[in-house]
Amino acid sequence: MKSIDLAIGIGGAAGQGIATPGDILARIFVRRGLHVNAYNAYQSIIRGGHIFLTLRTSDEPVLSHGDTLDVLMPLNQDSMNRHLKLMRAGSTVLFNSDTITPGAVADGVQLCPFSVKALAPGIKGDLVQNTIALAAILRLIKVDFAILQEILTLQFKRKGAAAVAENVGVARAGYDYAETHFTAFPFSLPDTGKRLAFFEGNQALAMGGAAAGVRFYCAYPMSPASGVLHWMARHARQLDIMVRQVEDEIGVINMAIGAAHAGCRAMCATSGGGFALMTEALGAAAMMEIPVVCINVQRAGPATGVPTKTEQGDLWQVLGAGQGDYPRIIVAPTNMADCFKIVPRLFNLVDKFQCPGIILSDLLLSEGRSSIDPAELDFNVPIERGDVIGLNGDLPAVNGGFQRYRITESGISPRALPGTPGHMHVVATDEHDEDGVLISDEFTDPVKRRAIHEKRMRKMDGILPLLDAPVVHGAADAGVTLVGWGSTEGVIREAIQQLAGAGVVANNLQIKWLVPLHADAIASILSAAPKWIIVENNYSGQFARYLRAETGLAADGHIRKYDGEPFMPHHIVDGVQAILSGAVKQYVPVHEIRV
Amino acid sequence: MATTVDQAGANTERAKPTIKDLKGRADPDWCPGCGDFGVLAALKQAIVELGLQPYEVMTISGIGCSSNLPGYINTYGMHTLHGRALAVATGAQLANHRLKIVVTGGDGDGYGIGGNHFVHSMRRNVDLTYIVMNNQVYGLTTGQLSPTSIKGMNTKSTPFGSVENPINPIPLAIAAGATYVARGFTGQQKHLVELIKGGLSHKGFALIDTFSPCVTYNHDNSHEFFKQRTRKLEELGHDPTDFHAAMAQGSAWGEVIPIGLFWRRQDLPALDQLEPVLNGGPLAHRPLGVAPDVAQALINELM
The missing domain is CATH 3.40.50.970 (Thiamin diphosphate (ThDP)-binding fold, Pyr/PP domains)
Structure with a gap:
């Protein structure tokens, strides 16, 4: 069981220094062995616009940036206006009351205003509010001030003792203010005793x-x-x-x-x-x-x-x-x-x-x-260079007549590196014979063309058995299989956990190797699934079409998203339920967060 | 700096190559009388006279009549995509800076579709010898306008005469940062051999734009045309270290068209000489893998 699952949102304009408190929080979390998943919604602008960083931590692996926020740290009015309505009971909003005013707020949301002018009188710079808010958050999750002090000292060391003292002082003021004015979360940030990267x-x-x-x-x-x-x-x-x-x-x-x-x-x-x-x-x-x-x-x-x-x-x-x-x-x-x-x-x-x-x-x-x-992160990985002559500057015996594209059963012909004595040859983008001599211009030759084309393409037959066949993740007796590819694995698996809570047993088939494709293995899995739904981040169902082309199978439903933002778990949960109820065959969620 | 053994000289006796050793696997399919035969002959002669071993040389081309050259010479060769020879050659040169890399191709390949790579390869002063067989027309596609076709030229794509100005690669190359800029003419073989030898011996980017007349599609700029107009810079008293003189001579086009070495500077290091990662010898020959202490340092950055 998770002892904590905490999501913090930090929003503001580009240039307001959102990354720094985000990085500091992430480092504090992973140094306690807590898992972190972070997603930064940003825009193609150097100054201005609206950036929203979501940082979620837990003592269990964090599969996605989640559905909800526990802490909101708006650095400007715009960010407050965009996100306050998403905050629910039990959550906390920290903001600089000198420049930001909250709007209508749901019951049970703790508003934590602080005045930069009062807490850091005479100290200039837009980043002061970040430091105060960061210190206040750490107080609310009961992290010792000494940890922040150490980080700030390291960060500002280059700028001299005065800069260190000023920043530590500001942080201390924010930390102490939070202690006396705001209600802390009902947990202390755990420390697993292990360190993550x-x-x-x-x-x-x-x-x-x-x-x-x-x-x-x-x-x-x-x-x-x-x-x-x-x-x-x-x-x-x-x-x-x-x-x-x-x-x-x-x-x-x-x-x-x-x-x-x-x-x-x-x-x-x-x-x-x-x-x-x-x-x-x-x-x-x-x-x-x-x-x-x-x-x-x-x-x-x-x-x-x-x-x-x-x-x-x-x-x-x-x-x-x-x-x-x-x-x-x-x-x-x-x-x-x-x-x-x-x-x-x-x-x-x-x-x-x-x-x-x-x-x-x-x-x-x-x-x-x-x-x-x-x-x-194991760097000691096997390295297999294949069939190469002259690697590491070797000087193999001169043989002459080297055939770079010798026709073989596997389709693989030995390479020779340029600079290797006795193996001169030409590699060509024109079609060529086993010797590397062109058969594209003067003497086109259908027999040779076919043979060399088949040699090249035969390599695909050798690749497929070396790729891991896809396997189903989760309950074998699931009523529905959620099929995804690439990056959606985490959010789909979190959605499956949520669906279990709602009484829907789902599992996941996540495809990694796309070409060559284990089409037979996939077809046998999907043929046995009571229902299957494809989840993908595009408009036209590109993977659905590919899978149909390669397996002849069509999905029972589709969940797609193409608004630019990644899926949140509840988008998939809602989609699965809508499709299973028969209401729709294709579900496109609305992304509630405007960034 | 680590010392590495010259792979050619380490344990093999260096026999001087002959023209015969450089005969490629295929015979040229150029039209009879094509200037490109002259470039092929001059390149082989230059390699022989410099005593380069065929396996030390890699000839890289794009696509076009002249880009078929690597198939006709017994060195390592790459016959890459249209316009991309210089990019491929840059990668190969940095991967193994012991190779002597010659890039060959035509005016359309190099100055047209490959124009971006051309400019940037010169800016970087990559150690390459680039021989452009400039016939001022697209040959393999059967006679259309090229970037160096003269204004007014009638071609299949300009049946009413071209209204566009041509590129003059010589001042372009000097301005872009090439450190050896020459022009040859296939009607002056010995002169061309010397220019190519100079390019191969030069450390840095060497351009040898070569008038290589097309006997089939360009009747304006024929062998005879150049024979009457070309004058050797040596005879004109040109100083190739004089930037302004080089730009002036390179821009000249009329009754006298200069050929020879316009511009050379030897005070600039080539790109590979500026990269400390090459101090340990050619990258292509290094063992792969990351040492455990280095790997740990990389991970520590994330902690």
């Missing part, structure tokens, strides 16, 4: 790349994928990774392909718009049989779309990326630990099968933040 999905993907031995990373800045670039750039010299910011995404993927052909593990990340520019080159990687990994962090499309909002709207774009048929692997990690673990796994596969690999993440996963048990 806290990171965002993009960091997980980047660290997964480091674990995989990525030596070349390049990107063009694009939200919400830039976090991978930032981590890579920051750690490039520590880890000996060549990190380049490139002129456009066409350049990005081609540069990565060049580095990969020369022998590096090469990776890049972008969002849908950049991915669109990369598509021709993905086919080129497959044609030249060069392993490369590309991450698409989906945001709400089409076109420039909603750059700071989430969606699972690029599935068909990725499925159809590039002209012609070509072998590739597409995987959608289902949680943040998965983001880390999937990268070395995918590199081993693309190295073995010499083809591109695509990771389909989304804003929720990549910019969402979560606690993680550090033991899960």
Whole structure:
């Protein structure tokens, strides 16, 4: 049983310093071994707008950012106006009464006004109210002041003793004021005695790349994928990774392909718009049989779309990326630990099968933040480079007549790295024969074309058995199976817990490996399910169509969301109940929080 | 800086390659009389004269008539997508900076669809030798306007004459930051060989724009046209370290069209020389994996 489940919302304009109290709270939580899930709803603006950070913590794993708030910390009037109506009995609202006034409030909500002018007379700066509110929250959940003092001391050390003293003093005033004026929560923040780590999905993907031995990373800045670039750039010299910011995404993927052909593990990340520019080159990687990994962090499309909002709207774009048929692997990690673990796994596969690999993440996963048990971040992963001649600068015996695209039963032909004596060959995006000689221009040859095309595509047969077949999570005798893919795993599983409370037994089939797809295994699971509903973050039911194409099966109902914000658990609960009651076949929830 | 053994010289006797050693697996499919034969011959000659081993060289091209070149020379080769050769080459060069990378292609490939990569590769001063077989027309697509086609040219896509101004790659390259900027002509083979050798020996981005006339689709800018007009910069008393003179000579286009080395500066390091991560030798040859203490430090950042 959970002893606590606490959600804190911090809202304000961009530039008001929301991240800092959020980070401090998260660090305090994970250092006590508490689990955290955080989602920051933000906008494509540097100053202004409205940002809303939800930080939820519990002594049990936190699967989503949840449905409700226990604490609201509005940093401006706008944020108060937007969120006060969501607060319910037992919750607390902390605000600077100098500049913010509450409106109508539900019974049982504790309003906690404090005056910055009174508590921090003469101290200038917009961030003072953040420090006071943060200190007050910590008092309400009974965290010792010494912990905040230590954090503030570290944070302001660079600015000198006076800055430390001022900030600690302000915090102390807020902490003491809360003690005498506000009612604390009926619990003390527990300490499990263990420490967890806290990171965002993009960091997980980047660290997964480091674990995989990525030596070349390049990107063009694009939200919400830039976090991978930032981590890579920051750690490039520590880890000996060549990190380049490139002129456009066409350049990005081609540069990565060049580095990969020369022998590096090469990776890049972008969002849908950049991915669109990369598509021709993905086919080129497959044609030249060069392993490369590309991450698409989906945001709400089409076109420039909603750059700071989430969606699972690029599935068909990725499925159809590039002209012609070509072998590739597409995987959608289902949680943040998965983001880390999937990268070395995918590199081993693309190295073995010499083809591109695509990771389909989304804003929720990549910019969402979560606690993680550090033991899960195992950098000591198996590294399998496949059949490569000249790796590590070896000097193999000169044999001459090297056939780069030798036709084999597996479809895999040995690679030779450029610079290796005796193995000169050309890799071509034109169709070619086993020698790498073009059969596209002067002497097109249908027999050779068929043979080499089949050789390449045969690799797909070898990949599928190496991928974990999907399994059902939860009750075997469920009345309804909720099918999702990628990032929705956590929120679906939390919805299932809530449904159990309402007497509905549901389980979850979460699909991670999209191409190649374990269609037979999925079909047998879904054929046996009394009812099944597909939950996805897009308008047209892209995964439903894909599943129908691959299995011939159609779902009993659909829950979709395409307003830019991620699902909250109750959205899925309401949808399942509406569909099971027969009221609707397709349910689109209304997102109550206006951010 | 860690020392690494030169993979070529470590335990193999360096035999001087011959032109025959450089014969590719396929024979050129260019039209008889195409200028590109001259570039292929000059490139092979330059490699031989510099004593480079075929396996140390990688020839990377895009798409087009001239981009078929890697298939006709026995080095490592990549025949990439249309316009993307420089991006691919940049990745390969940084992954293994011991490779000698030659990028070959046409004017449409490099100055048209690949224009963005062209400018940025020069800005970065990537250590590449870029030979553009400039025939001022699209050949493989059967004769349309190219970025270097002269104003007024009649092509299949400009049947009433082009109204657009062409790109002059020489001043563009100098302005964009290339550190070796030359122009050759396939009608001057020995001169072209020297320019390519200079490019291969230069540490940094070398452009060798080469008039390589198309005998099938460009009757305006023929072999004869260039034979009558080209003059060697050496004979014109040009100083390739003089920026303004280089821009002036590079912009000249009329009864006298200069060829030769317009611009060279050797005081700027190439991109790979600026990256400390390459101090330990080519990245492509490094063992993979993160040491346990480093891994722990990465995790500690999150705690």
